Amino acid sequence: MLPLVIISVLLAFTSGKPCDTEGSNGELLLSLGKNLLRSLEGQDSAPNPSVHLALRLSNSHNLAKESEHLNRMKNHLHNDIQNSLSNNQPVTGLLALYTLALKSSCYDLNTITFTVAQERETLLTHLKRQMEQEKENIAYSHRPLTNYYQYSLGVLALCVSGIRVNNHVTNKLIKTTEHEHVGHGSTDTYAMTGMALQCVKDAGSHVHNAVELETALTKIKQKLLAARRADGHIGNEYSTGLAVQALLAMGNDVAECAASMQAMRTDVRANKYENPMAASQILPALHQTSYMHIKNKSCLNEDNSLVLEPIDPVVTLPSEITVTIMVEVVPSSGEATLYSVDVPKGSSLLAALELLAAKNVGFTFEKESSLWGPFLSAVNGEQARQSDRRFWHLSSDGTALNQGVGDFKIEAPQKITLKNSTY
Ligand code: B12
Numbered sequence: 001m002l003p004l005v006i007i008s009v010l011l012a013f014t015s016g017k018p019c020d021t022e023g024s025n026g027e028l029l030l031s032l033g034k035n036l037l038r039s040l041e042g043q044d045s046a047p048n049p050s051v052h053l054a055l056r057l058s059n060s061h062n063l064a065k066e067s068e069h070l071n072r073m074k075n076h077l078h079n080d081i082q083n084s085l086s087n088n089q090p091v092t093g094l095l096a097l098y099t100l101a102l103k104s105s106c107y108d109l110n111t112i113t114f115t116v117a118q119e120r121e122t123l124l125t126h127l128k129r130q131m132e133q134e135k136e137n138i139a140y141s142h143r144p145l146t147n148y149y150q151y152s153l154g155v156l157a158l159c160v161s162g163i164r165v166n167n168h169v170t171n172k173l174i175k176t177t178e179h180e181h182v183g184h185g186s187t188d189t190y191a192m193t194g195m196a197l198q199c200v201k202d203a204g205s206h207v208h209n210a211v212e213l214e215t216a217l218t219k220i221k222q223k224l225l226a227a228r229r230a231d232g233h234i235g236n237e238y239s240t241g242l243a244v245q246a247l248l249a250m251g252n253d254v255a256e257c258a259a260s261m262q263a264m265r266t267d268v269r270a271n272k273y274e275n276p277m278a279a280s281q282i283l284p285a286l287h288q289t290s291y292m293h294i295k296n297k298s299c300l301n302e303d304n305s306l307v308l309e310p311i312d313p314v315v316t317l318p319s320e321i322t323v324t325i326m327v328e329v330v331p332s333s334g335e336a337t338l339y340s341v342d343v344p345k346g347s348s349l350l351a352a353l354e355l356l357a358a359k360n361v362g363f364t365f366e367k368e369s370s371l372w373g374p375f376l377s378a379v380n381g382e383q384a385r386q387s388d389r390r391f392w393h394l395s396s397d398g399t400a401l402n403q404g405v406g407d408f409k410i411e412a413p414q415k416i417t418l419k420n421s422t423y
Pocket of ligand 1 (some may be wrong): 092093094097146147149150186188189235236237238239242275278281370371372373374375376377386390391392393394395400401402403404405407423
């Protein structure tokens with residue numbers, strides 16, 4: 001009997017895919033898909049191209065809701081991008097995400113146009129132009145107008161849409177990888193660069209620098225593998241999905257991602273991906289696919305079984321237990337001010353800052369909305385502008401937060417520091 005058990009266990013190990021998504025994991029994927037679909041409901045929820053992508057890369061669909069969301073993107077998101085283009089603001093990442101989202105629904109990209117200075121041009125022409133401007137900026141100041149994450153998204157979006165990416169544009173990405181100039185969110189950025197360069201390699205268009213391209217891809221793989229933690233995460237909880245997507249796109253053996261898949265599943269069960277952006281970046285990885293695979297999407301014979309059951313609204317009353325937090329503000333002058341405020345345990349940092357501002361002790365702040373939620377943009381009247389490459393950095397007792405003000409919850413007394421920093 002015992003040998004039989006041992007043999008079956010061994011067989012299960014050798015025949016089962018290490019990143020298997022069958023069985024109970026199927027349930028997990030389904031519930032994550034439903035949560036994403038739910039995040040698009042509600043009057044004031046803005047259409048989100050990253051969520052669209054994740055839903056389209058899943059195995060189960062709600063085709064009616066996906067097509068409704070596609071239409072909302074074609075109105076609202078389209079208008080937002082049109083406004084940025086008209087105001088000459090760089091919008092590479094959003095334009096790229098929009099392109100990927102449309103492509104993931106097999107939408108004819110040539111029918112999407114924007115009008116700037118009375119000239120109507122297609123989405124892809126605009127994306128190519130944004131990439132040229134980004135490239136010029138790199139040549140001039142060694143940095144893209146936006147960041148290398150968005151630059152990579154741009155290359156990826158052009159490539160999966162079957163556009164031949166200008167060699168000079170790709171070369172800038174190869175060179176950055178070589179010189180390791182990626183900055184904040186480096187795992188996320190390496191992952192996006194990996195998918196972009198792999199797509200270019202597979203397209204076979206970048207022949208004259210093939211060796212450098214290969215070297216860059218090898219380096220990215222090494223960087224991602226070196227960022228693996230003992231608990232399976234690559235970088236942190238929020239970069240693991242993109243990192244796994246990239247490793248899969250770069251043809252890594254699925255066995256190498258088993259621990260990371262497991263880490264993400266544990267995170268899903270612990271509700272770490274309640275932010276739809278976070279969930280949208282990990283879902284494709286859990287489905288063992290990647291943004292790069294949008295290139296070959298046919299949209300034929302798709303499953304249509306993702307149904308949303310009505311759920312009872314959950315009302316959470318503020319906790320009666322309060323915790324005292326210190327809020328330290330360090331403006332660009334370096335002169336720190338310390339405040340203190342009592343907040344209900346479990347409040348978001350945003351709610352805590354609102355309570356502090358309401359005390360009229362001289363603390364004020366402003367926020368801007370983004371795909372990830374509220375972004376802290378000004379404190380005590382001081383803006384930390386992206387155009388100046390500054391931002392309000394968040395930390396707790398000296399450790400950088402890996403969530404924003406809307407998602408980070410205050411569970412214990414601590415000192416929160418808001419520091420005007422450069423990136
Ligand atoms: C580049 C980048 C930044 C840059 C953005 C400016 C720029 N022009 O380069 C800077 C350095 C300012 C930044 C800051 C922060 N970031 Co950041 N950032 C990224 C990165 C690598 C790419 C974002 C991007 O360009 N997306 C493409 C465009 C199309 O999407 P977008 O949503 O419109 O992009 C804008 C917003 O995302 C916003 N933004 C950037 N980071 C964050 C974080 C939060 C919480 C919010 C609300 C908004 C926001 O800036 C983007 C450019 O305008 C992502 C990686 C990822 N996986 O998404 C991390 C990422 C989004 N950042 C993250 C974090 C934690 C932060 C900080 C909270 C870090 C800190 N301890 O202070 C701060 C935000 C603090 C604040 N003031 O509210 C996490 C968010 C995880 C989560 N669960 O919320 C990510 C996923 C990285 C990671 N794996 O940990 N970031």
